[in-house]
Amino acid sequence: MLLAAGAVGVTTAVGGAAAAIAATGPERGGPARPMLTWELVGGFVPAGWSALRAPRLVAYDDGVLIADAAKRLRIGPGEVRSLRNHATTVLRDPANGLRRPGAPMIADVPSTVFTARANGRKFSLTFEGLEETRRDRAYPTPAYSLLDHLTQLRNRVTGSGAAFHPDAIRAVVVLLDAAQPTTAVQPWPAGVPVPQFRKDEFLTQMDLRDRQARALMRAVPHPDQPQWPVFKLPNGRRAQLNWRFLLPHE
Numbered sequence: 001m002l003l004a005a006g007a008v009g010v011t012t013a014v015g016g017a018a019a020a021i022a023a024t025g026p027e028r029g030g031p032a033r034p035m036l037t038w039e040l041v042g043g044f045v046p047a048g049w050s051a052l053r054a055p056r057l058v059a060y061d062d063g064v065l066i067a068d069a070a071k072r073l074r075i076g077p078g079e080v081r082s083l084r085n086h087a088t089t090v091l092r093d094p095a096n097g098l099r100r101p102g103a104p105m106i107a108d109v110p111s112t113v114f115t116a117r118a119n120g121r122k123f124s125l126t127f128e129g130l131e132e133t134r135r136d137r138a139y140p141t142p143a144y145s146l147l148d149h150l151t152q153l154r155n156r157v158t159g160s161g162a163a164f165h166p167d168a169i170r171a172v173v174v175l176l177d178a179a180q181p182t183t184a185v186q187p188w189p190a191g192v193p194v195p196q197f198r199k200d201e202f203l204t205q206m207d208l209r210d211r212q213a214r215a216l217m218r219a220v221p222h223p224d225q226p227q228w229p230v231f232k233l234p235n236g237r238r239a240q241l242n243w244r245f246l247l248p249h250e
């Protein structure tokens with residue numbers, strides 16, 4: 001059970017409002033930067049889910065696609081060019097992020113965020129309830145065309161891709177109230193750093209690699225989004241924990 005609770009030019013747009021800001025590119029020898037990401041953010045979710053939510057799809061310049069931080073597949077250069085061109089054409093136009101006047105609003109749904117990088121620039125649009133409002137055509141046709149393109153690629157990755165399992169994970173830990181009933185409580189896993197919480201903080205995340213990551217994966221070999229195991233911290237507090245794999249750029 002989980003309780004509810006070098007500089008490059010950048011263009012971003014939320015709801016169609018565009019602005020130019022500065023961003024830092026990857027350093028030589030640093031982690032890969034995604035060419036395109038499809039993320040869900042916000043919405044009404046239990047505590048910890050947003051921190052643990054992986055992008056639905058990430059595409060890298062070398063053609064590697066990763067879905068849900070769980071499956072990977074490589075596409076060819078032609079498909080990479082087609083994807084980049086399609087995404088940048090849609091995302092560079094803020095009008096594609098404008099809701100149709102009078103389109104219905106749906107409470108507590110996540111927002112879809114598409115972000116693309118091309119020619120030293122970054123383009124991003126955010127759509128509130130993009131999938132949920134499709135029948136009502138709440139957004140311009142190009143937004144749904146890009147959604148369809150990415151959905152088709154994501155389905156290929158999840159259907160025929162190989163398992164993605166680096167020795168690198170993101171752990172999310174949620175403190176439980178002392179009065180909150182739980183079932184089985186396990187001791188904090190050996191070899192895993194004890195999470196540190198700031199004053200009045202009940203949630204934290206840790207990015208673990210190599211031995212520390214493997215230690216946690218042994219303790220929680222099959223992470224389950226609805227069911228978070230409960231552990232007892234050295235100070236006696238109880239906490240729920242879950243994890244996902246880290247992406248190459250994280």
